[in-house]
Amino acid sequence: MKPLTDKNLTTLRKFLKTRILNNTEFVGHRDERLQVRDLLQRTIESGESNSALLIGPRGSGKTTLVRDVLKDLDFKSDAILVQLHGLVHTDDRLALKSITSQMKLDNAVDGKVFGSFADNLAFLLACLKSGQRGTAKSVIFVIEEFDLFCSHHNQTLLYNLFDVSQSAQTPICVLGVTCRLDVIELLEKRVKSRFSHRQIFLFMGTDETRGQSNLEYRLERLKAFLLIHNDETLDVSASFKKEWNAHVGSLLKDKNFKSVMQRLLDVDLSEKSLKNILMVVVSQLDDTNNKLTHQAFLEQVQRFEKDEIVQVLQDLSVLELTLLISMKHHCEIYDNQPMNFEMVYNRYLKFANSNSNVQTAERPVVMKAFEQIQNLELVSMLGSGNSGIQKEYQLFKLLLLPLQLADAIKKTPGLPTEVVQYANSSLI
Structure with missing residues (x-):
């Protein structure tokens, strides 16, 4: 490839890094995505109350899947979305205050909402129970790090949310997201009895819907990150685009590069690690280093492998x-x-x-x-x-x-x- 000018180099680096950072597209796991979408859609469109847990290891794409489904449904006028996180809402009082704010009920009773926890909970439940199925707005509760809510005192909030989800009042859907496979065992008996026991598992590994191995799928993702498409606006010459795409294509076919990617897959299947390494390698492009090499990727993988453990x-x-x-x-x-x-x-x-x-x-x-x-x-x-x-x-x-x-x-x-x-x- 011809030496890059400063302008071309800056433009290319900026373009690739922006694409890597902003690429939040959910890929694979079609069956699991359909299950989550169907669950939320039935609550929004049919007024059917539900509860479920989305379970999988960190980096498997649970949160990305939920965000993709919510974006796809686009239900702003048909339902209310309430998002909670176990690392932020460390007790039921904070969680309840956030629910009240996200449901825009702060001023519903002239400031009394911010009284005791019992008063707040009673008020929230009264609002939820006063609605009628088919007429009331649906409420979608997405609870990240769901297992941390199980350590809250008496699991009061979870008990009441699951209890409402079993009633014929305001339609609500409680979707818990967690990496704990044993999360059901953390629920108290009274909470467990009100949970639907619907579990959706999301594991990293071969994408069976595409019939590809992990390595083949990883190379496809690299193409999506690195290739420059003709319809994309990029202030570089057409000849440079052609040369760059040819370079990326030859790199992805290189046996040494494939070996490095397999080595990374053996350590971590998540796409997050790949994007972190890509960001570093792309940032290293300069006048004297205007190509992506398997050696550059190998150095980053070796650093990734170095572990204090x-x-x-x-x-x-x-x-x-x-x-x-x-x-x-x-x-x-x-x-x-x-x-x-x-x-x-x-x-x-x-x-x-x-x-x-x-x-x-x-x-x-x-x-x-x-x-x-x-x-x-x-x-x-x-x-x-x-x-x-x-x-x-x-x-x-x-x-x-x-x-x-x-x-x-x-x-x-x-x-x-x-x-x-x-x-x-x-x-x-």
Whole structure:
């Protein structure tokens, strides 16, 4: 490609960065999107009250999906949208104040709305219950970080919202968005009984609707970010557009570049990581570096892979590392299902007893090592952790990626050969 002029370079960088930042298009997961759209549409158009949870890992596109559906429906005159967030509305009082404001009920009773929580709640419920199905405006409640609302006192707000959603009064739809797969277990019994138990799962991975692998789909997304289309207004020459598109096309076909993209996919399937790396690589374009190279992407992927967790793992004892390896094997065998200390301890014993050179640690010592792993937040307890279950049977999940553990094992000097082989072995 010919050297870029300062004007062309500035124009190109600005254009690509604006596209990367502003591209909020929701792609894939057509069935899940249709389910959410149908749910909200029935509430808005038919006055049907509903409740549901949209569940999936961080970066899977839950919030983008909801925003895309809301934009598509465009129901400003037919319904009221109320948005709540668990990190912002940390208790029911703040949430209720926000609901009152978003429903424009602040001055409905001459300032009495800002009285006690009980008065505010009673007033809100009276407003919702006074409406009639088919005539009252529908209310859509979108609750982000839904699991954080489960820690509110007595889950009062959730109970009342779900209770109204089961009535034939003002039509409302409560849509909770969360990354907690066990969120139903966090609901109190009275709240759970009023929830519809409708769950929509959104997972990252192969887009089956397109029949593509993750890598093929990722390359298609790169085309959408980097190619310059003929109908787009960009103050550069037509010949430059043609050269740039040819360069991008050859890059996407390069085996080394595909290998780098696969490496990124092995670490993180979310599009957010790709966009972060793209922003850095595009920003590096200058007079001496006017091409996108697989080496530039590789450097950013390597930086992305560098993780403080790996350093923490390198400082663990041999016993603590062995327990983490046992947890990793459990996750692989049981498809990331929760586990408890007893399961991990039994798997550790199986390993230790099958290797005569490994000295088996006493149970209290293993428990102490497990508690240290907890303190370092390498595992996360499910639920409140003080529900009366003995700590040996309290369920938890592993917060490590297999790649992080493998990297730490490789970089930790002096590990017994048996432990290294255990980490690299097939499922035990």
